Amino acid sequence: MKFSYKFSNLLGTIYRNGNLVFTPDGNSVISPVGNRITVYDLKNNKSRTLSLESFYNYTNIALSPDGSLLIAVNEQGNAQLISMVSCTVIHRHKFQTGVQCITFSPDGKYFAVARENLVLIFCSPGELTGEYNPFVLKRSFLGGYDDITWLDWSTDSKLLAIGCRDSSTKICAVNHTRNFRTYNLSGHTDAIVSCFFELNSLHLSTVSRNGQLCLWECSVEPSDLIEVSQAKAEPLPPLAKRKAPNTQSDSESEDDIEGNLEKQKMAVKDETEDQNQVKDESAKKSHPFYYKKLGRHYLANEPRKEKRDAMLTAANYNRHTKVLVVAFSTGAFYLYELPDVNMIHSLSISDYPISAALFNSTGDWVALASREIGQLLVWEWQSEQYIMKQQGHSSEMTCIGYSPDGQYIATGGEDSKVKLWNTQSSFCFVTFSEHTSGVTGVQFSRNKKFLVSSSLDGTVRAFDIIRYRNFRTFTSPTPTQFACVAIDYSGELVVAGGQDVFEIFLWSIKTGKLLEVISGHEGPVTSVAFSPVATSSTLISGSWDKTVKIWNCLESNSEHETIDALADVTCVAFSPSGEEVAVATLVGNITIFDVKSATQVNTIEGRSDLGSGRLETDIVTAKKNAQSNYFSTIEYSADGECILAAGKSANICIYNVREAILLKKFEITQNHSLDGLNEFISRKHLSEFGNMALVEQREEGEGGKVAIRLPGVRKGDMSSRRFKPEVRVFSVRFSPTGQAFAAAGTEGLCIYALDKGVVFDPFDLTLEVTPKAVHEALKSEEFTKALVMSLKLNEPNLVTLVLERVPYRDIELLCADLSPDIAQRLLQHLARLLQSSPHIEFYLQWSCCLLNTHGNRDGVFQHTALLALHESISRKYEMLNKICDYNKYTIRVLLDRAEQLEAAKGAEAEQTTNEDSDSEMLLIKSTEDKGLECEFSEESDEDTEESDEEDKDDA
Template sequence: MKTEFKVRFSNLLGTVYGRGNLVFTPDGNSLLSPVGNRVSVFNLTKNTSYTLPFAHRKNIIHLHLTPDGNLLLTIDEDGRAILSVFSRRIAIYHFTFKSPVTSLAFSPNGQYFVVGLGRKIQAWKTPSTPSGDGNGELEFAPFVLHREYGGHFDEVRHLSWSGDSRFFLSASKDLTARIWSLDPEEGFEPTVLSGHRQQVRGVWFSADQEAIFTVSEDGAVFRWEFVPRQIDEDDASTEPFDERWRIVQKDFFMQNAKLKCACFHPSTGLLTACFDSGLFSLYELPSFSNIHSLSMASSPISAVATNTTGEWLAFGSLKTGQLLVWEHASESNILKQSSHLDALTTLTFSPDSTRIITGADDGLIKIWEVSSGFHIATFTEHSSAVTASAYSKRGNVLFTSSLDGSVRAWDMLRYRNFRTFTAPTRLSFSCLAVDPSAEVVCAGSHDSFDIHLWSVQTGALLDQLSGHEGPISTLAFTPDGRYLVSGSWDHTIRVWSVFDRSQTSETLQLTSDLLSVAVRPDSAQIAASTLDGQLTFWNLNTSIQDSVLDGRRDVSGGRTLTSRRTAASAPGTKSFNSITYSADGSCLLAAGNSKYICLYSVATLTLVKKFTVSINLSLDGTQEFLNSAAIMSNGLPRDMIDTEGEASDLEDRIDHSLPGVKRGRDATARTIRPAVRVTGVEFAPTGRSFCAASTEGLLIYSLDNTGMDDFDPFDLDLDVTPQNIRAILKQNEPDYLMALVMAFRLNDKALIRKVYESIPYASVPLLVRELPRVYLGRLLMLLGQQMENSPHLEFTLRWVGEVLSVHGRYIKERPGDFASELRAVLRGVDSMGKTVRSLSERNALEIEFLCQNVPTKATPLAIMSGENQDLMNDDAIDADNDEGDWIGLG
């Protein structure tokens, strides 16, 4: 495996929604969801997802896109903002607002955005960004304050703009909404819309800007119009012309639940209201007719968004971590994803590295597809926490163990549980191992010191291996299937010959409690992690200890919220709970209850790299030093006060139950922050990536270059510019080789694709032969991406065939240098094959249907004339056939 410093964060799985608002891209094809301190993007048309590479220091609560979809603004809990170019996934500017931001909205023309800062509102100019052709310029000062507005008496909870970007509306907790003008308007004064009895959750203009709709927490919908007041003829003090915004219609949802969020689509007049009971309803305004009323889940809906056309609605739930995209016209789900309800406990790669299995404390088992980032199946049969999982060597069977006292075998072709293994007595299994032939499965428990073995075919208990004097903590079969390695808290490792008649075991003595064991892929070495932070390596053939590595200083880091010590001396973070070998056995990956993942070289016993799992300060254990400013007068940290919680309002967080009374309380209510930790790590069988189960989700780190998604130029000089490349393509006889090489050196994705598509079909063989081999890897990566995204199938296949025929021997002699590129080409070929196969099957069914419904006497010539009639006469109809007329399906 490569041990250079090229392994980087690739994607985040296992978590689909954290908290904050949801945003659709302007084309409506993708959905942006905040996941902790990162942003995940779900492509709804291609069924893929990815995570933006930058991260905030705390959880993201607001994000918004400019109307052109070029700029993305994300803001965390402390008011720190990151401005990024969404198309290139690059953060270009960091900015800090003076107070936490409560709302955010870009103007329809994209020139301004407004933010709510407590009771105040600020309007900022949107920075200009480079245009798609690369000729634009970026402003030096991206954030320029335009105006500041004040008048609300409580937090501003919602902001929205008028269609002409001249006015905007604000909704506040002070039970009012207000109308503001971006710039001073003649005859206009800021207007207060009062009349609601609870806080206003949303306020919007109608499509013609003649009406305003406000929605409050108690389920009241008011329609406001600019109309004159009814004048009393006897009241002489009333002015004859008194026009102002007045309530012209009042409607109510009539739900026994509080309104949590709402969104309004002006062009279609659809209002979507979401309640804390998990119910959402669609209404058509101004008639207030109910179109749909459905339930997403039993938990409150935290965020709702609609795409540009108003066809798709996106819902997010904080409590259950669910994300749903629903099409109301067809009443069907476009996307339905959910996270684990509790912390991840185990993970397993499939043998072909295409899927990852995760288990959690909620008892759920989820199957995640690595390429798309979506989970495709969920198993719910376990009634308690899942503790371990293992794939069979062929990849058709999955085994899981749980604290409910069962070990289950799952058919991964039909997605069902076909075998359940239990012990004679009630035990909670904590570890699991499967032999390579998938004929025997064994499990260990903290409640018993014996190892239980079952037959996979019959489900019968074969044996109970006794010998350990403490709870069993880890189990592993050697890849060759000869031995079973078990570790216990009795400071010993036992190597069992389970398939021999004697079933003898050999004991390896350690100095502390054993936490995890890993066997090298060649079955020649064992690595053991103990509670004292040491990694011990044993020769499996001679049972002699090879070496010892002290990793306490490497893994230790991050002080807890209540810790009065430094991060280096914090207890409980100085050991590795999970270790695994790389595919070639040259490296060892280790992680524990800290924010670090350590990668060691087995040959030299040196730390190759240390990965930081999270920098999110919203999690406990990410800070290194004590901040005295966060300590209150009583000596306790200020962060221990739960100011957020599951409820957003202070009155909802107050516990009114009597002391000592448990009935009616939520036993799962969290009062402290979750701690960052890594519960499992595993290398992919291909050796090109590894994944880690952490507090924030399933993190994937990869050696594979993601291609030209990032701007990463190399070997540049003054002549390598986009203008020169375009000038070469416009020449009478363009030098396509020079243009392609210059585009590779500049590494501009759009420019490379433009040059690639400009090359004539007949020039491909000559260009491939003349291409310098230093650009061969980039060309293969380009071809892999084109096969997945481009409709020019024959053109791309011509490129691939020429590259493999000319440079195939060179690539074969250097498989390690082109591994990621070849995998990209293979993915493209598979994707293309699936597309062609499905298209062929559909065409075959259509042809079969048409052939079965051929009329007895074809008379289409009577309604055809000219060239089409001649074409049918020549190619489609055989007039000399005595059995009847034939209609061609050309």
């Protein structure tokens, strides 16, 4: 039960090959990653990989309109019907050859499969069709004279557009109609890449590989198509009526299709022409069906003149927004608005061809994927922002390292890049590209503030995780290729071993100066490790000179102790206690030594546990190959009881240190698209000239590429040749919390985690401990008894129920009554609950009371439980920190806006008051002026009267 690890997630590999699919809500994109399927949740910024896998790489996937069914087909033609609700395989079907494309109809009743130049239409299982047998064949069509490249359904699911490599497009009806026959469209000069129906219309757009876009107008509306009823329909060939309830009958029907297709085609054609000539004459006169070409456009013609070898590789059309995206082999993509064909956006994302392009349901986001570099990005074209931009290592991932709390994983690859991955969201959030050659080792510091990496470019670099920058670069006096790196417990010293210069170099992190050059090995230094104990400065180094040396870095570089390993050392690892060291050698053994006495404690014989495999180009047998197997990477578990080991094989082994026995073995992949999984070569690959894999097979149209690798190449081929990558595991690491381990292999970074929700793992169980007794204790409010019994049963749901029934004020008293063993188990449950429960303050109170009560006792809490609690609290802090910051800044903006509004209102009120006062002053002034005018007028009247009297007197 302790080692019930199951596949949890796949990191480091984003996209391999095939098409992309958006979910119906448009918030998630589904990508085929080798022989697995990954779902990227763009809204919640998370990704998950389905636990199911195929025996070969997936090439085509299709999702039903309701999002409940997924059909995935691999390169050998094996199809899987997958339920997205339970994430399990419902049914399997075998096609005779590989499948070019597969798509569901808009109403969800049918799905069409293109195989070579043949189109097969199957009924979808479910309530819509009333058919629950999967892969029931309804009809079949002959496409063109060459392979089919694209399929598209009309909005009403009555017609199907078939694009072919022979530059023709064919329109076929799913059901028999009176006024329609199969219609062929021609006019392109290169292979058809895609073709699309308009929304609620039969108008069509076709795009070819040389960048030509043709717009076609249909003479009839979808409502004019009259389907023949089932009773009056023309008799179908026996082949099309046959239903296949199982895989065997399906394969037989497809064989019949291939054998009798030409005969049936001629017979059905003559019969249909005679019947249509008599029955549908009036319908043809009233609604003649034909297509008219509205125009031909050359997409991205000006940029492509500079690069004449640029070809259109992918295209997609959104019917609602009427926006077309086309992608080219130069890494550029363009957005056009139809039917005017106006370019509205253009962008170049890389120098490599874009393999897939897809709009989501709303048309706001466009997903683009490149097979050459394993890149997947989602672009919002209206705001010109990246919704997601992820890219894995373009070559093999050679080394990994866990952060001290298990929240981050650092990976280094032969593409000279160091990437940081979040284990919670499974996304890469920063990439360091300062190295100029392959990265050979990465390790985090204890305080999780920085990490160091060694490279074959002769540098050891220190990267700041908080500010995402390279703040130290360590070099040697003479150019040296570094094969390994390590940091001491305090984080002040960094050491690296040379591959071509057989010396060990010691630097200071703070000053960046070279402190010592430690000499003593006579071969390449393959692995170095510092003691994990805070009070020790012991350094262990392993070399190809068949020795392991123990150094004391703080005292003198000349003082060391040599241990003879009897074979070339490939890896060394310290136990968590710092008292033992494990050494993996080239003979396939793992030897345990005591550090203080330098004596051998135990030996693990593991060569036969790695398993045997034979490459396609191997001359020797798999049994002979097994004799050269060895472990290239080892790691102690968090408690020091077990060792995780892997090497040139698909198997990962867990050994018990004391008993020296194999506890469990994991097979990281079943992908036979990789080389080295089979023990025997199939007879169909053998000919009179020998193994066909050893014969160069030149392919037409591919520039004379050959199918075998260069001599001596193991990890990657930098030439233009094609070959199957070899299965192997480069590095394994246990999570510091002990709940998971990571393995970097050919497939990517596989995460295996404990799934305790399914496993019954009780502790100190007695007859009295039952779920019924727990519920009875809760009813009688005996919380301590109920909690102890639930922890002994070790059922998460029951423990959660008991914890949440305990009153908040009684938590401290209840923690004081628990024994150390029960307290240890309770802390593990609290660490798990803090990740998913919304009752954060409640469980934080539990954690504080438990740590305050039992934390001062030595040995009560294991290091793994404390790390798990720290990881959960760190994740919660990061998640709440963003919410709190958002709320804080939003409140600040609202308060500032309120102040501005109040200031504006005050200014308006003051202005109004000033205007009122001014009007009053003007009114008063005008009144006074009027009073003065009155006085002046009275005085003038009196003067006139006096003057009149004087005049009278004078008279």
